[in-house]
Amino acid sequence: MNVPSADSVVQATNDDATVSRCSASQAGYFHDPFVSQLVRRPARRSPVINRGTYCRLVGLQNLIRQFLDACRNQQLPSQIVSLGAGFDTTYFLLKTDQKAPNHYFEVDFAETTAKKVMSIQRKSALKTILEDGWTTGNGGTELWSYDYTVIAGDLRGFETTVVPALERRGFDRTLPTLFLSECVLIYLDPTHSDAIIRWVSQHVPTAMFTTYEPIGPHDAFGQMMVQNLEMRRIELKGLLAYPDLASQQQRYYDLGWPSAQAMDMATLYAQLPPGELQRLMRIEILDELEEFNLFGRHYCIAWAWQSRTLPLLDPLTALDPSKPTPTRP
Numbered sequence: 359m360n361v362p363s364a365d366s367v368v369q370a371t372n373d374d375a376t377v378s379r380c381s382a383s384q385a386g387y388f389h390d391p392f393v394s395q396l397v398r399r400p401a402r403r404s405p406v407i408n409r410g411t412y413c414r415l416v417g418l419q420n421l422i423r424q425f426l427d428a429c430r431n432q433q434l435p436s437q438i439v440s441l442g443a444g445f446d447t448t449y450f451l452l453k454t455d456q457k458a459p460n461h462y463f464e465v466d467f468a469e470t471t472a473k474k475v476m477s478i479q480r481k482s483a484l485k486t487i488l489e490d491g492w493t494t495g496n497g498g499t500e501l502w503s504y505d506y507t508v509i510a511g512d513l514r515g516f517e518t519t520v521v522p523a524l525e526r527r528g529f530d531r532t533l534p535t536l537f538l539s540e541c542v543l544i545y546l547d548p549t550h551s552d553a554i555i556r557w558v559s560q561h562v563p564t565a566m567f568t569t570y571e572p573i574g575p576h577d578a579f580g581q582m583m584v585q586n587l588e589m590r591r592i593e594l595k596g597l598l599a600y601p602d603l604a605s606q607q608q609r610y611y612d613l614g615w616p617s618a619q620a621m622d623m624a625t626l627y628a629q630l631p632p633g634e635l636q637r638l639m640r641i642e643i644l645d646e647l648e649e650f651n652l653f654g655r656h657y658c659i660a661w662a663w664q665s666r667t668l669p670l671l672d673p674l675t676a677l678d679p680s681k682p683t684p685t686r687p
């Protein structure tokens with residue numbers, strides 16, 4: 359029997375993420391007409407998982423859109439670099455809403471980018487979103503256009519191979535840039551994930567960085583989560599190094615960022631406006647609120663920013679320039 363390599367096991371986590379997003383979208387939690395184009399075998403997830411996917415998407419999309427609004431309000435060009443992007447559809451959603459940054463870059467293993475590039479070429483719902491003049495490269499593993507670029511690369515060689523590849527395709531380190539890593543850095547050894555976060559803090563003066571990661575390995579739920587993943591040979595290499603909200607925030611300070619925050623998904627859910635909670639209950643009843651809160655306390659969004667050009671952002675509220683910037687503890 360062929361045993362899959364550790365890298366192919368990590369690559370397969372993208373299928374889970376995409377099926378979950380498709381499930382929540384088809385149930386009506388949010389509008390994403392693109393994700394179903396990228397799923398071969400859709401499956402319906404439980405209300406707990408759908409709510410979790412919804413919180414993850416709302417939190418990250420709010421940060422992304424506030425970053426883009428801040429740049430637009432100051433008439434600054436902007437870039438987004440999505441690390442381990444998998445089959446994420448954010449570029450297509452932003453483009454449809456006429457909110458896309460000047461350039462949206464995605465990086466993932468060649469095995470994953472090749473499948474995504476192939477789907478984009480085959481599915482007209484995706485292909486028609488691209489601007490004219492796009493082309494594929496590197497044997498069909500990459501897609502290059504003037505505002506959307508998919509690059510094949512291994513994040514463990516971020517500075518030596520990924521950054522030069524990004525720069526060859528137009529990445530400009532002097533522009534305001536949002537780095538996204540959604541359920542990605544957790545699979546890297548902390549030496550590699552720390553190197554990425556440090557490199558950005560040292561080389562991109564107007565940067566923002568966002569991570570979405572599991573936390574809480576020490577309680578019963580966390581141990582079960584780790585065991586379930588181990589049975590599938592999935593190792594969360596960053597979990598013990600950054601096991602809670604405080605260490606997720608501290609990671610950024612230690613790696614050269616002046617401002618950082620972290621929020622778990624149970625907190626985000628509890629702070630949703632009442633009207634939005636009612637809408638979610640109409641989609642499907644959540645009987646297992648305690649189970650959801652336990653689940654939500656084990657996933658967090660952390661975000662950091664470099665410069666005062668970017669005001670304080672928040673995964674829940676609209677941009678509010680009157681809010682004070684939190685200082686380093």
Ligand SMILES: C[S@@+](CC[C@H](N)C(=O)[O-])C[C@H]1O[C@@H](n2cnc3c(N)ncnc32)[C@H](O)[C@@H]1O
Nearest residue numbers: 369371372375442443444466467512513540541
């Ligand atoms: C759980 S999926 C998340 C995908 C996407 N960010 C999302 O949230 O839908 C993890 C992704 O990280 C990518 N990844 C993990 N380690 C990587 C590495 N060393 N280099 C490039 N991509 C990597 C995997 O291939 C996979 O697509």
